[in-house]
Amino acid sequence: MRVIDGDTLDVGTTRVRLHGIDAPERDQPCTTLNGQNWGCGDWVTQQVRDLYQGAQARCEPVDRDRYGRVVARCYVGREDIGQRLVSDGLAFAYRKYSYDYDLEEKSAVVADRGIHGFTIQSPARYRLTRIRGRDAPDASCRIKGNISAKGARIYHMPGQKFYERTGIRPEHGERWFCSEAQARASGWRPAKR
Structure with a gap:
């Protein structure tokens, strides 16, 4: 498996968008409590690479997105990748499409894990402002x-x-x-x- 960004993988020759999560875009900034901007999207991508780059993944297709990517739940061994990323504060639960990881996100927010320790715009909102x-x-x-x-x-x-x-x-x-x-x-x- 090759990690493209926080919620997109290449599994073999297939581009996969992880179901039920939304990670910061690679160019998306966060703001620290001191008001300092930093590249949290790049940081998330690197964290996901550290966890999964080169691992053997098994994916269960759920849908296709508007870009033609397979939307799937993916696992490394028994570990649900999406669940792990949301639990670790590396992605948001993408409630527009699924509530599968809602409780994991709430737990990460309460503990200020990962991106939840910073001020960050939702990736969906960030994409919208970037396109305009x-x-x-x-x-x-x-x-x-x-x-x-x-x-x-x-x-x-x-x-x-x-x-x-x-x-x-x-x-x-x-x-x-x-x-x-x-x-x-x-x-x-x-x-x-």
């Missing part, structure tokens, strides 16, 4: 993460030479950052000018 426009989804997150024609991941700060003419295309993996530390931690380098 090409402007920064958060006025404090104005650093542009651009992918060059050669595939280099470069971030541009406001005021730099190419900042204004640099567009962000999330569908191509480009994104907004809230701090230089977040951009660097996500594997992006600063623009030279």
Whole structure:
């Protein structure tokens, strides 16, 4: 199995969206109690990779989503991956589609486990605000993460030479950052000018 993000896996040649959970998007920020933004979506993806990358998974299809992915409950051994991720505070119970992990989320919230120890917008709400426009989804997150024609991941700060003419295309993996530390931690380098 290969982990794509907090709720999406490649099992063999099949792209699988885990049923009943919604994890932060890879580019989604959280805010600490001190008001510091950080890349919790990247952090969640890495946590899920640490848990499951390369493991043998068994999946039970439930549906297909609008992107053509198989929506499934997946297991490693007897462990329900979705249940574990919600229990560990790495994903939300996706109540729009299922109440399977409702109690696990409530327990994680009470214990401030994982993402519940921070201020975070629901992934569904975050996706909606990201789709609405090409402007920064958060006025404090104005650093542009651009992918060059050669595939280099470069971030541009406001005021730099190419900042204004640099567009962000999330569908191509480009994104907004809230701090230089977040951009660097996500594997992006600063623009030279």
